Amino acid sequence: MTAVVDATALEKTYGETTALSGASIAVGGGEVFALIGPNGAGKTTLVRALTGTTEPDSGTARVLGESPTAIDRDRLGVLPQDFSPPDRLSARELLEYYAGLYDDPRDPDDVLADVGLADAGDTWYEDLSGGQQRRVCVGSTLVNDPDVLFLDEPTTGIDPAGRRTVWRLIEDLAAAGTTVVLTTHDMAEAERLGDRVGLLADGAVVARGTPAELVAEHGGSSRLTIETTASLEAFADLEYPADRPATGRRHGRPSETVVVRDVDPAEIGTVVDYLEDRGIEYTGLTWAEPDLEDVYLALADRTELERTGRGGSGDGAADESDLARAGETA
Ligand SMILES: Nc1ncnc2c1ncn2[C@@H]1O[C@H](COP(=O)(O)OP(=O)(O)OP(=O)(O)O)[C@@H](O)[C@H]1O
Numbered sequence: 316m317t318a319v320v321d322a323t324a325l326e327k328t329y330g331e332t333t334a335l336s337g338a339s340i341a342v343g344g345g346e347v348f349a350l351i352g353p354n355g356a357g358k359t360t361l362v363r364a365l366t367g368t369t370e371p372d373s374g375t376a377r378v379l380g381e382s383p384t385a386i387d388r389d390r391l392g393v394l395p396q397d398f399s400p401p402d403r404l405s406a407r408e409l410l411e412y413y414a415g416l417y418d419d420p421r422d423p424d425d426v427l428a429d430v431g432l433a434d435a436g437d438t439w440y441e442d443l444s445g446g447q448q449r450r451v452c453v454g455s456t457l458v459n460d461p462d463v464l465f466l467d468e469p470t471t472g473i474d475p476a477g478r479r480t481v482w483r484l485i486e487d488l489a490a491a492g493t494t495v496v497l498t499t500h501d502m503a504e505a506e507r508l509g510d511r512v513g514l515l516a517d518g519a520v521v522a523r524g525t526p527a528e529l530v531a532e533h534g535g536s537s538r539l540t541i542e543t544t545a546s547l548e549a550f551a552d553l554e555y556p557a558d559r560p561a562t563g564r565r566h567g568r569p570s571e572t573v574v575v576r577d578v579d580p581a582e583i584g585t586v587v588d589y590l591e592d593r594g595i596e597y598t599g600l601t602w603a604e605p606d607l608e609d610v611y612l613a614l615a616d617r618t619e620l621e622r623t624g625r626g627g628s629g630d631g632a633a634d635e636s637d638l639a640r641a642g643e644t645a
Pocket residue numbers: 329332333334352353354355356357358359360361396
């Protein structure tokens with residue numbers, strides 16, 4: 316693969332803080348690469364190093380074969396995480412403003428339609444909702460029809476329907492050959508859009524691969540989630556491993572769920588019988604294959620728990636060797 320976006324062993328420190336410690340990614344033409352990882356993992360710093368807005372202490376960054384500071388800006392679209400355009404302009408005027416920076420820009424109205432805001436062109440930016448504003452910001456990166464697009468948390472604050480509009484847009488752009496590097500905290504977004512996903516922790520990519528590869532390697536086993544306030548001891552005689560997640564997910568009520576692993580769909584009845592036989596009350600039962608969120612919890616969340624000294628989550632399937640192994644493959 317000839318890398319269109321290439322970061323090799325990037326290091327960056329800010330005073331005492333290490334933002335990047337040997338981060339490497341290589342992204343091929345037309346590929347969507349999704350960067351995930353906890354707050355402070357270094358995602359934005361990596362994007363900034365690749366777009367020429369921060370200078371790494373060491374390592375090399377190349378985009379379309381060039382240094383990020385030397386690259387023709389017409390070929391690049393960059394959406395910073397904290398992008399805040401002048402807000403005393405209408406959505407259309409804003410896109411016209413950005414279009415005016417390029418020799419051969421797209422029609423701003425076409426861009427507005429792309430981001431699902433065809434009807435909002437005359438609305439002042441400051442009067443748009445937060446999610447609509449973010450969509451205009453995404454649009455501003457498209458006016459020059461870039462070959463490479465860097466999107467730092469593109470859908471933060473966008474409602475589910477708008478998010479899907481942006482997802483389809485990114486898929487269409489990639490299908491047409493645009494190379495996309497995006498960061499996200501939304502695992503569904505990373506799983507859907509990412510041809511490959513890289514998980515950053517403490518400034519380095521600790522795991523990478525297609526979503527399916529990552530799930531197969533780090534996702535652990537299937538999950539039967541039982542909504543119950545019963546104690547974990549009540550599950551002691553169950554023939555499957557049971558855990559009470561220490562970290563929140565699903566409905567934000569982690570203390571009210573017990574997760575049973577390794578149950579095939581055909582065996583769910585066995586667990587239901589167990590609950591009924593012992594009079595264990597429950598309000599819901601959901602079976603799921605492991606997904607990218609499990610990978611995240613197994614790898615990234617674990618480093619967070621270790622850092623904060625709260626011990627293992629009891630929810631992820633990884634142990635120390637998983638992290639070490641992931642580091643080796645990164
Ligand atoms: N300009 C800066 N000055 C000082 N420290 C910085 C600067 N930029 C980033 N950092 C620090 O570097 C580390 C990595 O930050 P970065 O923004 O790259 O993480 P991130 O993965 O994008 O986080 P988030 O998910 O919260 O956006 C953090 O500890 C952050 O505080």
